[in-house]
Amino acid sequence: MTGYYPIMLKLERQRIAVIGGGSIAARKVNGLLAGGASSIQVIAPHLCEELQRLLESGRIGWVAKQAELDTLRDYTLVFAATSDVQLNARISNEAMKYDILVCNVSDGQQGSFLTPAVARHGELITAVSSAGVSPSLARHMKQELESNFLPKYEKALRLMKQLREKVLQSKLTEQQRQRLLRLAANEASDVEEAQVEQWAAALLDRIVLDEGEDTEDGS
Ligand SMILES: C[C@@]1(CC(=O)O)c2cc3[nH]c(cc4nc(cc5[nH]c(cc(n2)[C@H]1CCC(=O)O)[C@@](C)(CC(=O)O)[C@@H]5CCC(=O)O)C(CC(=O)O)=C4CCC(=O)O)c(CCC(=O)O)c3CC(=O)O
Ligand SMILES: NC(=O)C1=CN([C@@H]2O[C@H](COP(=O)(O)OP(=O)(O)OC[C@H]3O[C@@H](n4cnc5c(N)ncnc54)[C@H](O)[C@@H]3O)[C@@H](O)[C@H]2O)C=CC1
Structure with missing residues (x-):
């Protein structure tokens, strides 16, 4: 089985190509926009309605052509999302030759990364992958x-x-900070926002108190 390593990638400096203009390409584009992408070129002879709308609102660019392997090197992140499975494989192989990150939507194994399912809530991001x-x-x-x-x-x-x-x-030591923040993380979802000051003070007391006890124990 292939191993994978999840990372949180900044997209603002990535030059992204989404090749294919159908519903799967549109889903990838929406995910990329939610992730802060600012340079997305969709390469396809036709665009579905959703991509057409995104083009009109200026959020994506469109190269109205069939995929061309020799232009891949203009990009740093590529999605091979056409309905032609063989073409997606050729795009993936070519991109990987140049160490360009590539996702093959019709065969995940052939690319260099997969797209997880992403949920966002405020600054919190979770990504689930099977x-x-x-x-x-x-x-x-x-x-x-x-x-x-x-x-x-x-x-x-x-x-x-x-x-x-x-x-x-x-002025806490690194170790004290770590203990306090780990303790706080266990409790944070049960604390009311208005109580944050009291909570912080109580946590500090507990950290200092625990240490006092540790010292008395000699441990
Ligand atoms: C390998 C991967 C490559 C990639 O695309 O990155 C891939 C590949 C394939 N998907 C296929 C089918 C479906 N994919 C979905 C849905 C999602 N697919 C996504 C990711 C991935 N799909 C990557 C693995 C991620 C992982 O496992 O963690 C999600 C999570 C993220 C996203 O796309 O943004 C998004 C949900 C997001 C959301 O809703 O939030 C549904 C369900 C639906 O649409 O309701 C179906 C139909 C039912 C089913 O098959 O389960 C097929 C068969 C195509 C065929 O039959 O021809 C292939 C080809 C193959 O198997 O290799
Ligand atoms: N990864 C995933 O989550 C999923 C992947 N798939 C795969 O994704 C593929 C695409 O699915 P859809 O977007 O629904 O298909 P679709 O038929 O809606 O769109 C395909 C797009 O590919 C474009 N295309 C075809 N040949 C091209 C070429 N030579 N150059 C550039 N663009 C070209 C077409 O113009 C069209 O815009 C499916 O064939 C399937 O293998 C399907 C479901 C989920």
Whole structure:
């Protein structure tokens, strides 16, 4: 089985080509736009309605042509998303020759990366992957995260952000900071936003108190 390593990629400096203009290309484009892409060229002789709309709103460019392998090197990130499976394979092979990251939508194994199912809530991002085994299951899990999990942790993340800023400015040691923030992460989803100051103070007391006890123990 192929191994994969998930990363959080910044898209603003990527030159992205989505080759193919159908519904799957449109789904990839929407995901890329949500991820902050600013340079997306769709390469296809025709665009579906959704891509046409995105073109008219100026969010994507369009190269109204059949795919051409020799222009791939203009891009840093490529999606081979045509309905021609053999062409998608040729695009993937050519891109990989030049170490250009490429996703082959008709055969995940042939490209260099897969697109996970992504749910966003505020600054929180979760990506679920079945490593190509069942995209539908990845989609289902994403939907469950969206409705049951992310709303709770979006608030927790806001609290952790405030707390972490305070803690990073404090005089705690690195070890104390780590202990405090791990402890806080366990509790953050149950804390009310208005209570953040009291919570921060109590956490600090507990860290210091625990250490006192540790010292008395001699441990
Ligand atoms: C390998 C991968 C390559 C890639 O595209 O990156 C790939 C490949 C293929 N998908 C196929 C089919 C379907 N894909 C979906 C849905 C999604 N597919 C996505 C990703 C991936 N799909 C990558 C693996 C990711 C992983 O496993 O973690 C998601 C998660 C992300 C996204 O596309 O943005 C998005 C849900 C996002 C969302 O809703 O949020 C559905 C369900 C639906 O549309 O409702 C179906 C039909 C049912 C089914 O098959 O499950 C086929 C067969 C095509 C055929 O039959 O010809 C192939 C080809 C093959 O199997 O290699
Ligand atoms: N990864 C995924 O999530 C999924 C992948 N698929 C795969 O994605 C492929 C595409 O699916 P759809 O977008 O629904 O098909 P579609 O038929 O809606 O669109 C195909 C697009 O490819 C373009 N195209 C065909 N030949 C081309 C060429 N030589 N150069 C440039 N563009 C070309 C067409 O103009 C059209 O815009 C399917 O064949 C299937 O293998 C299907 C479902 C899910």
